[in-house]
Amino acid sequence: MPDRPYRRRRPRRRVDQQWSGPGPDERDPQTLASVLDRLSRQRGWRKQVADHTVFGRWESIVGPDIANHCRPEKLEDGRLTVVAESSAWATQLRLMSRQLYISIVRAVGSKVVRELNIQGPVQHRPNYGPRRVRNR
Structure with missing residues (x-):
């Protein structure tokens, strides 16, 4: 007879093993873009x-030639203000505003920019000199 009393073995608890299968799994490594997209959705940052994105990707949206001669100034309530470096470029951009709008919509979606406002450069009038006209 053994010195110890017989103990009944407890059955092992079955641990639910999670095996990774051949398909995609939430535990698989994720790309940074998908993680940031999920984070912006959860925090409500999608609109911002x-x-x-319009400002950060301006050159890739409109092309390097156009981006060298104009820049986006502000975006308020779906109205994007673009400032050109000269009045000639402002006129050219107004003529091709439809193509610019389409490329912006393709890049960021139709709910971000609803209207384009293209302006020329702001020119200050000189207020000095002997031949200036006062109170003009």
Whole structure:
């Protein structure tokens, strides 16, 4: 007879093993873009991210030639203000505003920019000199 009393073995608890299968799984490594997209959706930052995408990707949206001669100034309530470096470029951009709008919509979606406002450069009038006209 053994010195110890017989103990009944407890059955092992079955642990639910999670095996990774051949398909995609939430535990798989994620790309940074998908993680940031999920985070912006959860925090309610979708609109701000879309708004700032226009400014951050301006050159890739409109092309390097156009981006060298104009810049986006502000985006308020779906109205994007673009400032050109000269009045000639402002006129050219107004003529091709439809193509600019289409490329912006393709890049960031139709709910971000609803209207384009293209302006020429702000020119200050000189207020000095002997031949200036006062109270003009």
